[in-house]
Amino acid sequence: MTGLQQLYYLHGVGFDFVKYDGSYVVFDEVTRQTAIECCGVDPQNLHEVEKINFELDIAPWTRVVEEVTLGNSEHGKFVIKVHESHKYTGMSIKIPEIGIDTTVRLNEYPEVGDYVHDNNRYIAIEIDLGAMPIGYFNFSLEGAFGQVSSELWSVPKRCFNPYDDNTDKKPLGISLQLYTLKSDRNYGVGDFTDLKHLIELFAQQGGDFVLLNPLHLLFAEHPEEASPYSPSHRCLINPLYIALDDIEQWVGSDCVQRFALIADVQSEISMSETFIDYTKTSHVKYKLFRHLYECWRQKPYQESLLQDFIDDKKAALGEIILSQFDWFLQWLAFEQIASCQALCIAKGMEIGLVNDLAVGCTESGLEYNSYQSSFSQNANIGAPPDPWAEQGQNWGMPALNPVKVKQDQFRYFRSLVKSNLSQVGALRIDHVMSLRRLWWCFTKDEQDLGCYVYYPFEYLLAVLKIESHLHSAIVIGEDLGVVPPEVTRALEDSAIFGNTLFYFEKTDNGDFKPSEQLRKNALIMVANHDVPPFHGWWNGKDLDIKLSYKLIDTPQYEHLKCVRDTEKERLINWVSQHQVSNIDLNSPSQDVYQAVMFILAKSGSRLLAIQLDDLDLQEFPVNIPGTNKEYPNWRRKLNHELSELFTFNQNFIQQLNAIRKQS
Structure with a gap:
């Protein structure tokens, strides 16, 4: 080479x-x-x-351990590298946090590799300490080579997963974009009180989990930059989700009373139209936030808890350029989402909230500024050419440098996982293939170029395994699209659920797969934020919308209508193959959707999610991939309020839940 x-x-x-x-x-x-x-x-x-x-290649063999040493929690195995002259010497091992202080003879352990450089042979030796607790531990080694230290990661074989092969439980969930929730008490954007209302309604009908859109911090100064998948910082929460009528337990009753006198809260409430006006909503809520903060400062209730929160966040994330006002909002947001998860558990949900971790951050945001040294220069992440984008896709987010991501014991990636797991019961990782490889987009001599760049997969996977156990939370990897076989195997071996969309579950000849062929260890959904809701899809409304927004022309529209008719016929055939006879091409979308969901509920897939948009008979998609300002992405609201939706769909949800519990 x-x-x-x-x-x-x-x-x-x-x-x-x-x-x-x-x-x-x-x-x-x-x-x-x-x-x-x-x-x-x-x-x-x-x-x-x-x-x-x-x-990068030779020097690691001359060092006994690197900054991070991977170990196996089941057997306490880890590898050191020494000059072969040290093979018959002793070595002391100290891991104070777990009470290990022992001495071993190196020749009593197997060699698992070697390397020769300048006529010197270095050997890799696998040490076995026996079972160890899961976690990150500082440890020191001393021997003929001198004294060295490292951080030992005690890694379980698999992620936390109580729904592994030894259980018949098949949880039922609901997926939603939190900002779309409609109520007569929010300010145009769904908030954590709306989420609590949904939790109570869904739990009453047997629901087990609530899959959310990414709740990451966006840009208060640029409220129209609304994509939850293009955040400013993935370890912080968008304050617009804070519910202003559920704050007393954190800010105190005196503060709430002062706030009510200063701010005419009720007069600012208005039911939004079909699409969110982020500029208006942000202006209103931030004006109220500032009033609230000033009221709180007059007599800072639980100020020590806020300071503890700030200290913990800074310890995990480093110094972030946030004002005390911004930290105050983050504190409230994290407390409110934690209270939502607590409500899930109190109401008997198996899992509770499922957070969504976006694949990247924007170059103009806080996250990039905090970890800029870990990123590449002039390269963005995206996707290779596919049938929908022959030139590939550039997502406009900076690419992590695969060597620099190792800095400071992978502190950056660890902070992402820990922050997004800390208040929930599960984590969905958007584009989970990014743990293994990402498509980089860059230019040379004004020519657009791209290639795959690979990441330290074993270490990133180890973080997921450790953190999932430390938080007793399951992990779901969104693995739609082209997935390297080694990623598929690793997810399966690591008890990480995949994520399946029914729209894309096809055989080689284009037919929908029989339900018995659907993946077992996966979350299955009919649709998500990147594809049309079922009602819109069945009635071709998504094509009408694309035509009306001039995203396609008339010939393309006619062609896509023909393709859609074929897809609908295939869907009816699929339904009939599963012994459902009362559904045909003339059936209402709601009847077809329910038939599909009943069939999926009987499948072997461990996790099943209803999409709230489908209960709402929604026509407008929340996002049309490949568009930015051409269509109002990430702004569409629900048609109905939650109580109305759950009352109307009560029997359907209860029947789904009964099937899941019986099958």
Whole structure:
């Protein structure tokens, strides 16, 4: 392997990939060199290339341990690297946090690898300490090589998952975009009190979990930047979700009384139209937030709890440029979502809230500024060419440098997982393939280029396994699209649920898969935020909307209508194959949807989610991929209030739940 080829490999720059159409693609030299340049390396500087290759490939063999040492919690196994002359010497091991202080003879443990450099042979030895608790522990080693220290990660084989093969439980959930909830007491954006109302209604009908959109911090100064998947910081919460009528337990009754006198809260409430006016809503809520904060400052109730919250967040995330007012809002937001999860458990839900972790952050946001050294230069993440975007997709979010993400014992990635698991019962990871590889988009001489770049998968997966157990929370990986086989195997072996959309579950000839062929260890849904809600899909309203917004022309519209008619026929055939005979092409969308869900409820898939939009008979999608300002993405509200929706769909939900409990 030449110096430059070795550099590509050590930095994770891909060599090839299989395109969606099955064709084999090899990345050219210009593309791979440009990817390396985005990592801050000059590929023309051969001395620098040689130096980096030594540091990443050879130097680790000359060090006993790296900054992070992976261990196996079941057997306490971990690997050290020593010069072969030390093989017959002793070594002391100290892990104070778990009471380990012992001495071992290195020759009593197996060699699991070796490396020769400058006529010196270095050997890898696997030490076995026996079962250890799960977690991150500081440990020190001392022997003939001197004294070294590291952080030992005691990693379980699998993520926390009480719904593994030894149980017949099949939880039923509901998925929603929180901001779409309609009520006569919020300010145009669904909030945590609306969420509590939904939890109570769904729990009454046997629901087990509530899958939310990402709740990440967006941009108060630019409220129209509304995509929850393009956040400012994924470890913080969008304050617009704070419910202003559920604050007394945190700010105190005196503060609430002062706030009521200063702010005419009721007069600001207005029922929103079909689409959210984020500028208006943000202006109103932030005006009220400031009034509330000023009232609280007059007599800071539970100020010590706020300070503890700030100290904990700064310890986990580092210094973030937030004012005391911003921290106050974050404190309220985290307390309110925690109270929502507590309500889920009190109402008997199996899982409770399911958080959603977006795949990236924006370059203009707080997260990027806090961890800028961990990112590449001039490279964004996206997707390779596919039938819907032959030129590929650039999502406009900066790409993490696969070498720099290891900095400070993977502190950045650990903070993301921990922050998003801390108040919920499960975490859905958007585009979970990013743990293994991401498509990078960059330019060279004004030409758009792209390739896959690979990440330290074993370490990122280890964080998920550890944190899921520390928080007793399950993990769901959104693995739609082209998934490398090693990712599929790793998710299965790690007890991480996949995420299946019924729309895309097809056989090779385009028919919908029989329900018995659906993946067992997966969350199955009919639709999500990137595809039309069922009512809109069945009635072709999504195509009408695209035509009305001039996203397609008339010939494209007519072609897509024909394609849709074929899909509907295939769906009716699928329904009839499952012994449902009263559904045909003329049936109302609601009847067809319920028939589909009843069939899916009987399938072997461990997790099933109703989409709230489908109960609402929603026509408008919340998002049309590939659009920005052409369509009002992330703004569409529900047609009905929650009480009305759950009353109307009560029998349907209860029947679904009964099927899940019996099948």
